[in-house]
Amino acid sequence: MLRIEGLNAHYGLGHVLQGIDLEVAKGHIGALLGRNGVGKSTTLKTVMGLVKASGGTVTLDGQVITGREPHLVARAGIAYVPEGRLIFPDLTVVENIRVAERRPAIDWPLDRLFGLFPSLAERRANKGSQLSGGEQQMLAIARALASDPKVMLLDEPSQGLAPLVVRELASVIRQLCRAGVTMLLVEQNMNLAEAVAHRLHVMVKGRIVYAASPEQFRAEANEIRSRYLTV
């Protein structure tokens, strides 16, 4: 569904993505792990068109989308749940969702989103700034779904959330996966990534250095952790 081939990106003089190859099959969850600053978030931003690719291609459902403006990437079917959630603070919960809903949603109309996130239904008229961190994260996901995406990109969704809320998040991600949503997940939280992903990728300095199934990853977890993930 989503194929990234030889993706390169530069920030000023820094060569932050040095040929990323990655594929997420339809209905699957791909996870991207790695230390701070290795280029995980940049990979998502480059797919989104928020950072300009300096080489390589991104293909969505057979269609090359590299080089498109972010709003056209979104309209092609990629939804973005950014790091820090970036909820519109002065818009209500419903308005936040409506921004992304360019035409009446078929797969994810408002009632289905509220069925998935009952706490958001209760707070539908509240401003984004009045929500807790966990509620904001759920809203960021609901907002992304409202565009009926083919692929959803999630950047550090567990960041700053209490363990109980992270568990809820994992359950939501699994439910979405069962509903057929394809996802690419960037995470620092290895346990969450390992619990939900079909394939795990580890990045070091702008490259993917390791990729494995969750079973294989679990078997080699200690070694991978000390080599690539812990500081």
Place this chain on the structure above:
Amino acid sequence: MQLGTLALLLTQTANVLSQTALLFFLGVGLTLIFGIMRVVNFAHGTIYMLGAYIGYSLARVTGSFWVALIVAPIIVGAVGVAFEAGILRRLYGRDGSAFLMVTFGLALILGDVVQIGWGASALRVAVPDLLSGVVLLLGEPFPDYRLFLAGFGVVMAIAIWQVLERTRFGLLIRATSQNPEMARALGTDVQLIRSGVFGVGCGLAALGGVLASPLVTASLGMAASMIIDAFVIVIIGGMGSFVGSLIGAFLVAFVQVFGNFYLPELAIAFIYLIMLLVLIVRPGGLLGKED
């Protein structure tokens, strides 16, 4: 005597409301443009003046003030869209001074265009026949036209507020003003929103210009006098806030009308005093965000 004081108060209040309407058309456009682009449009006063002159010509050619009132803002709005799409669009991502220079340049060019096209002398615009009479407010005569301005201001303020709150265009304007990158990543064509808002803002300024012209004549000086008021309104109300522009317009109008009546020498000083107080207590303006 008692009734006379009351009548005076009433007509002065009606004056405040009609003046608020004129100032609001200018301030709301400036604040919407700032909210969405983080750009101060230095040409806003000149755009207002251009509206008055184009309105003058349209009223002469068609013989109808009402045609001028509708068509002039559309023409000026189109000029605004063209300017945004042709020139401002190349400057996003640069620092604010680039916008100041370019919009200031536009103000100079449009000022010259007006002077070449219409001449340097002030032009009289007649009050439309329908509104050339007076009404009696508790026995005091009050011009119909000013009463119309006050009412029209209220109607337009409600209409703009409803567009912002209830339409998709309004929702995307608000989302873009809060976080343009995120709005883009959710599929919003932010470029289109910017052009649209710049056009609407310029059109509203032109509407103010056409409405003001029967009261003050169309003149080259009207740009400079209004741009200062518009900045004061937006600074008092808070950059980017719709309600703030309404409150700012009312406060400035109040001080102008009552100040000119009771303490004409100090009226202008009062406006700056209020602005100073607001800036001390709330640096971001009454309803603005401090950033």
